[in-house]
Amino acid sequence: MPPESRARLAAFGDELVAIHRGLRAELARLRAETDDYLAGGARPRALKAHCLAFCAALTRHHTGEDRGAFPALAARYPDLRPLIAKMEEDHALVSGLLQSLEGVLDGVPADPDERDAARVRGELEGLSAIVESHFGFEERTIVAALNALPAEAGSTEDLLGLPGTETAGP
Structure with missing residues (x-):
């Protein structure tokens, strides 16, 4: 069965x-x-690699939304455009925080000491606060509109940047 005809x-x-x-x-x-x-x-010991993997996943997600979900929602629901603009601003803010975290990580040796870990923790705390606020805002404002998009809008990865749990029916 072709993907576009699957539920x-x-x-x-x-x-x-x-x-x-x-x-x-x-x-x-x-x-x-x-x-x-x-x-x-x-x-x-794997803190830097773990952080960088998280940064990459979050960036893929936000890039996917910016290129996929947000244009699809703006086209279908013009009244959401101001909210989408706010989410895009949040993405730019989060991108800056991720760059800051990566900068801190660049200075962290493979075997970090307490001071290095404290600097990373500070960056993670700031990032956590902003990301939680941003995720909550998205979930309150666009989940229903996303749920109303037809399957033809694309895959979860096309729209949201990361693979989801979607599976084709029989």
Whole structure:
């Protein structure tokens, strides 16, 4: 059966929430690793790689929204354009925070000391606050509109930048 004729099992808005849930969990793991180390736990040797992987995933998600979901929503729901513009501004802010985190990580050795971990934690705390606010705003304002988009609008990855849980029906 061609993909365009398959029924979606998960609507795009629900996929957005699932993607956000996964990104929140990843950010929470990063924060926990850093906090554990600062509390006397094992040194997070893979902290830099873990942070960079998270940064890349969040960037892919926001780029996907900017190129896919937001134009589709703006075309179908012109009244959402001011909210979409706000979300795009948030994406630029988050991008700056990710660059700042990456800059801090560039100065962190493979075997970080407490001061290095504290700097990373500070960056993660700021990023967490902004990302949580942004995700909540998106979830309150566009989930219903995303759920109303037809399957022909694209895949979850086309619209939201990351693969979702969508699967084709029989």
